[in-house]
Amino acid sequence: MRWLKTYLLTGLLIWVPVVITIWVLGIVVNTLEGVVPAFLSPQALFxxxxxxxxxxxxxxxxxxxxxxxxxxxxxxxFSLSEKILGRIPLVRSIYHSVKQVSDTLLAPNGQAFRQAVMIRYPHQSSWSIAFLTGAPTGEIAAHLAGDFVSVYVPTTPNPTSGFFLLMPRAEVIPLNMSVDTALKYIVSMGVVSPPAS
Structure with a gap:
């Protein structure tokens, strides 16, 4: 029976990434197709x-x-259209919030995740991988005594949700690994270990 278990696990290891990749691509394609109005569908045109x-x-x-x-x-x-959208009460707040996030994450020279770091989280005797996202400014910085940084702690295995923390720079340990390597480590729940530096 051990051979049966081995073959089943091997089959799962081969098929699970393929099926999940196809599933994610299907979601992306369906989302993109859902944006197109009915009068521009191939049935209406051809x-x-x-x-x-x-x-x-x-x-x-x-x-x-x-x-x-x-x-x-x-x-x-586009600047004119942004000004028009900025004058519509409900649309203004939604548009500007989404635009700030998309500008941060999608800008070619953007640094949404600047560096992989290690922090003590959720308590002093445990460690988590996080990403440096910047430093607090304005009113937030005025209320903080000392040198603080902004970090994002992603959840496993879904790194799109997580926690945003303001931490003293002295308590943040910079890592040499790339952001991509750290993300793989987080998504794999620690199974895919980063190479030794």
Whole structure:
């Protein structure tokens, strides 16, 4: 019976990453296709279904928008549209919040996660991997005595949720491992160990 267990585990190790990858890609494709209005669907335009057409259409729109946003006229148009959105009460708060997060995470020169660090969390006798995200400023910094940094502690195995902490810089240990390596370590629940530096 040991051979049966070995083969089943080997099969799981081969298929689980493949199935999860296909599942995540399916969610992304379905989300992109859901953005396209019905009058731009392949059935409405050509009279028959064309797999991948809506995803391709979304990618083309993103590319064209990016090209427009990179030149002077496009920047002026987007700046004007932002001002208009900034005058609508409910839309203003949602738009600006989402824009700040997306600018931080998606900007080509952005540093959402600057460095992998180690901190004592959730209590003094345990350690967690976290990411340095910056330093507190303004009113927050005025209430803190000393040199503090902002860190994000992701949860395992889903690093998109986690905890935001303000910690004394002296209590944060910088790590040599890359952010990608630290993320793999966290997502794998410590199974995929980072290489020795």
């Amino acid at each position: 009279g028959f279904d064309l797999p991948g057409f809506r995803v391709l259409l979304v990618l083309v729109v993103l590319l064209v928008t990016g090209m427009l946003g990179a030149n002077f006229l496009g920047k002026r148009l």
